[in-house]
Amino acid sequence: MGSTFAHCVIALLIASTFAGSCAASRDCPFNNTNSQLKHGQNWWNRPNKTQGAAPNKIIVGGSEKWHFGFNYTDWALKHGPFYINDVLVFKYDPPSNGAHPHSVYVLPDFWSFKNCDLSRARKVANGTQGSEYGYEFKLKIRKTHYFACGESNSIHCNLGLMKFSVLPIPRGWHK
Structure with missing residues (x-):
């Protein structure tokens, strides 16, 4: 009791x-x-005051882009809120001259995110899709989205801090 x-x-x-x-x-x-x-x-x-407003295109990590050793969870907390229909752009260098490749995975739940367990994750971008214009992921629905880099047997996620989550909200709910 x-x-x-x-x-x-x-x-x-x-x-x-x-x-x-x-x-x-x-x-x-x-x-x-x-x-x-x-x-x-x-x-x-309730009515959405900014209905019809153009979605934001947000480069994940800003000028840092998507790379090993940058704290993306901290970045996401500082750059929110994120809105439904916003587009996350993952930009990263393609693997060359022995450089480690990067990728983008969408993880199914918090447990997988916390433990960097990619066994049930969905790979949405490979090592070359982040070059030039980057890989774009649209936040279509109001649910928590968990992202991680799955390269080097999840070391990029575990030790490299290449993971973050966002919960997009409808436009007009934040001032």
């Missing part, structure tokens, strides 16, 4: 902190006085 009570208290504290931080915002999805909502609408199907 003590454990259940503690979990409830923690959940209540988190919920109250979130609600308190967004209560003053007109765009807060939990604010019942949101003037954009019409009768019968909920926060998840």
